[in-house]
Amino acid sequence: MRVLLVEDSQRLQKSIGKALQKSGYVVDASGDGEGGLWLAESNDYDAIILDIMLPKLDGMTLLRRLRKNGRQTPVLMLTAKDTVADRVEGLQTGADDYLIKPFALEELLARVQALCRRQYDSKNNQVVVAGLKIDLTAHAATLGGQSLDLTAREYRLLEYLALRRGHIVTRGEIESHLYNESADLMSNAVDSAVCTLRKKLEIAGGANFIHTKRGLGYVLKEPE
Amino acid sequence: MKSIRRQLTLTMLCGFGLLVILSSLTIYFLTRIALLNEFDSVLRAKAFTIMSLAEQGHNGIQVEIPRTLFLGTMADENSLFFELWQTNGVVCARSESLKDASLPLHYGSQAQPLYWNFDLPNGLPGRAIGLKFVPQMDDEDVGKMTPVEAIVMVAADRRSLDRTLDILGAVLVVSGLLTIIITIPMVNITLRRGHAPLEELARQAAAINADSLKVRFPVDSLPDELRPIAGRLNDLLQRLESSFERERRFSADIAHELRTPLSELRALAEVELKWPDGEASEKHRETLNIALQMEAMVTQLLALARSEDGKIPLKIETVEIAPLVEEIWRPLAARAKEKNLVFNFDIPSGTIISTDRTLFHSILANLLSNAVEYTPRDGNGKIRWSAGAKELTVSNTVHDLTAADMPHLFERLWRKDKSRTDREHCGLGLVLCQTFAEGLGLGLKATLDNGTLTISLVPRSGA
Numbered sequence: 001m002r003v004l005l006v007e008d009s010q011r012l013q014k015s016i017g018k019a020l021q022k023s024g025y026v027v028d029a030s031g032d033g034e035g036g037l038w039l040a041e042s043n044d045y046d047a048i049i050l051d052i053m054l055p056k057l058d059g060m061t062l063l064r065r066l067r068k069n070g071r072q073t074p075v076l077m078l079t080a081k082d083t084v085a086d087r088v089e090g091l092q093t094g095a096d097d098y099l100i101k102p103f104a105l106e107e108l109l110a111r112v113q114a115l116c117r118r119q120y121d122s123k124n125n126q127v128v129v130a131g132l133k134i135d136l137t138a139h140a141a142t143l144g145g146q147s148l149d150l151t152a153r154e155y156r157l158l159e160y161l162a163l164r165r166g167h168i169v170t171r172g173e174i175e176s177h178l179y180n181e182s183a184d185l186m187s188n189a190v191d192s193a194v195c196t197l198r199k200k201l202e203i204a205g206g207a208n209f210i211h212t213k214r215g216l217g218y219v220l221k222e223p224e
Numbered sequence: 225m226k227s228i229r230r231q232l233t234l235t236m237l238c239g240f241g242l243l244v245i246l247s248s249l250t251i252y253f254l255t256r257i258a259l260l261n262e263f264d265s266v267l268r269a270k271a272f273t274i275m276s277l278a279e280q281g282h283n284g285i286q287v288e289i290p291r292t293l294f295l296g297t298m299a300d301e302n303s304l305f306f307e308l309w310q311t312n313g314v315v316c317a318r319s320e321s322l323k324d325a326s327l328p329l330h331y332g333s334q335a336q337p338l339y340w341n342f343d344l345p346n347g348l349p350g351r352a353i354g355l356k357f358v359p360q361m362d363d364e365d366v367g368k369m370t371p372v373e374a375i376v377m378v379a380a381d382r383r384s385l386d387r388t389l390d391i392l393g394a395v396l397v398v399s400g401l402l403t404i405i406i407t408i409p410m411v412n413i414t415l416r417r418g419h420a421p422l423e424e425l426a427r428q429a430a431a432i433n434a435d436s437l438k439v440r441f442p443v444d445s446l447p448d449e450l451r452p453i454a455g456r457l458n459d460l461l462q463r464l465e466s467s468f469e470r471e472r473r474f475s476a477d478i479a480h481e482l483r484t485p486l487s488e489l490r491a492l493a494e495v496e497l498k499w500p501d502g503e504a505s506e507k508h509r510e511t512l513n514i515a516l517q518m519e520a521m522v523t524q525l526l527a528l529a530r531s532e533d534g535k536i537p538l539k540i541e542t543v544e545i546a547p548l549v550e551e552i553w554r555p556l557a558a559r560a561k562e563k564n565l566v567f568n569f570d571i572p573s574g575t576i577i578s579t580d581r582t583l584f585h586s587i588l589a590n591l592l593s594n595a596v597e598y599t600p601r602d603g604n605g606k607i608r609w610s611a612g613a614k615e616l617t618v619s620n621t622v623h624d625l626t627a628a629d630m631p632h633l634f635e636r637l638w639r640k641d642k643s644r645t646d647r648e649h650c651g652l653g654l655v656l657c658q659t660f661a662e663g664l665g666l667g668l669k670a671t672l673d674n675g676t677l678t679i680s681l682v683p684r685s686g687a
Contacts, residue, residue: 018499
């Protein structure tokens with residue numbers, strides 16, 4: 001899952017960024033509205049955490065422009081403004097959720113996770129494909145009851161493919177959801193990551209869950 | 225409770241009642257005088273008839289009273305009485321109606337006869353005329369006889385006069401009462417109509433609360449008397465609206481100011497507890513910075529609240545400005561050098577003012593630190609004392625301040641950068657300076673001219 005964090009407080013950016021990364025998200029951050037809008041329009045994020053009072057371009061305007069340009073990325077407004085009018089304005093502008101500072105970190109993470117899941121029409125915190133179970137809250141996967149030993153990136157790849165199970169996922173999509181702006185990708189980074197994951201799954205259960213669609217991408221489905 | 229309508233109703237009714245009573249009394253007495261005059265003229269005519277008929281002869285005064293004397297308005301011969309006396313006490317003639325009684329002897333002159341009321345011998349109320357005169361005598365007797373004086377008194381029944389007056393009195397009382405009774409609802413209705421705009425104004429005023437301060441009273445549709453009131457109320461609403469707006473913004477800003485460092489603190493602690501990474505000293509330093517920032521803000525807000533309450537005690541002493549400015553500048557010089565700023569000091573040495581050193585120091589420190597902080601790189605500034613105007617001015621070049629920002633410069637928590645990314649300044653410095661200056665009997669004035677911001681510390685009258 002890839003999340004954009006637009007927050008002008010460097011300290012908050014650092015803390016929330018770390019919490020998101022530790023929770024398995026790929027995070028891009030911006031300290032001002034203009035940078036935030038540019039990132040939001042150039043990448044395909046699963047969710048955006050947006051402060052309202054921002055230098056250069058305020059959060060409301062950013063959101064308005066984003067929606068006007070047709071971007072439907074779920075947005076969580078994060079702000080110190082707590083009046084009902086502020087919240088209504090935020091939600092009417094196109095925000096999907098609203099969190100008031102100071103907030104509990106757990107709540108922020110839970111809300112971000114709910115927003116990301118909504119992207120894939122999933123209201124469950126578990127995805128099951130045959131014997132493969134992915135726990136979205138615990139960030140862990142099991143195959144036939146046996147837990148899989150995955151690195152953070154492998155888990156993220158598996159989670160992303162599982163959320164879009166049955167659909168072809170292109171290399172570009174995997175890149176934009178699993179790697180942040182600063183990642184220096186080698187041309188076969190996605191292929192080798194899929195290869196490693198597939199091997200781990202095969203070792204654990206012997207079946208092939210990830211199928212290659214030549215020239216198109218990958219699809220995760222029940223082994224044939 | 226005092227009610228203008230009740231008071232006006234009462235006053236108008238009392239006034240109107242008094243008017244009705246006075247006019248009724250006037251009508252009554254004028255009519256009474258007219259009727260009495262008429263009655264008296266009839267009496268006088270009868271007395272003059274007797275007078276003209278009386279003749280002095282050798283046997284005294286003789287008179288022959290015709291029956292026509294009893295005709296006229298007092299036709300009844302039993303209700304008309306007369307007596308003709310000679311001044312020596314001899315009765316020359318008297319009406320039969322007197323029977324054994326006699327009229328009381330009262331009289332005036334021929335020119336000014338005497339009239340009086342009394343009870344007639346038949347017990348009825350009557351009115352009489354009495355006058356003294358010299359009866360005529362035959363031409364041949366003139367000069368032969370000594371003229372004697374006679375007194376004629378005529379009295380008549382005055383019941384018809386009294387009845388007329390009683391009826392008039394009753395009519396006046398009844399019509400007066402009716403007029404007053406009819407006037408009560410009329411006054412009420414008129415006052416109610418007259419007060420309708422006032423009540424409408426009161427209704428509109430009652431509907432105003434903190435959320436509807438944008439409402440204004442319609443002045444044009446009001447009567448002339450209420451226009452100034454509505455105008456003043458509108459002015460008051462305008463002032464209230466702007467101060468409420470300022471307070472609202474201030475509260476919202478306070479919330480943001482404190483919520484942001486609080487959430488930083490909370491997120492920092494929660495992340496650290498959940499994913500400790502061993503950089504404890506770095507986290508502690510961050511925590512301390514956040515705490516210091518909040519503390520500075522709270523201290524400034526408290527100082528502001530206290531100085532606005534006038535709780536800061538002043539210790540007035542003589543302060544030499546140049547060394548004080550130098551002392552304040554010293555810690556700022558490094559930052560100014562780092563930004564390549566050129567600052568000029570134009571304060572004649574030996575310039576002394578009488579003030580509270582601590583407050584004056586705070587004001588200058590704030591102004592100078594702002595000047596250094598907000599002057600763009602390679603900019604310049606000037607600190608100048610004008611002996612004539614007794615003004616201390618701090619001016620510096622600015623890059624993003626516009627004329628539209630000037631009215632907000634002295635507002636609490638106002639900052640040009642709405643996002644408040646700048647954590648060093650919380651927008652209270654200039655407000656504090658202004659409040660401190662007011663405490664010292666001074667004022668702060670800000671002007672923007674060609675990209676140069678000048679803040680002047682001036683005597684109160686010039687602020």
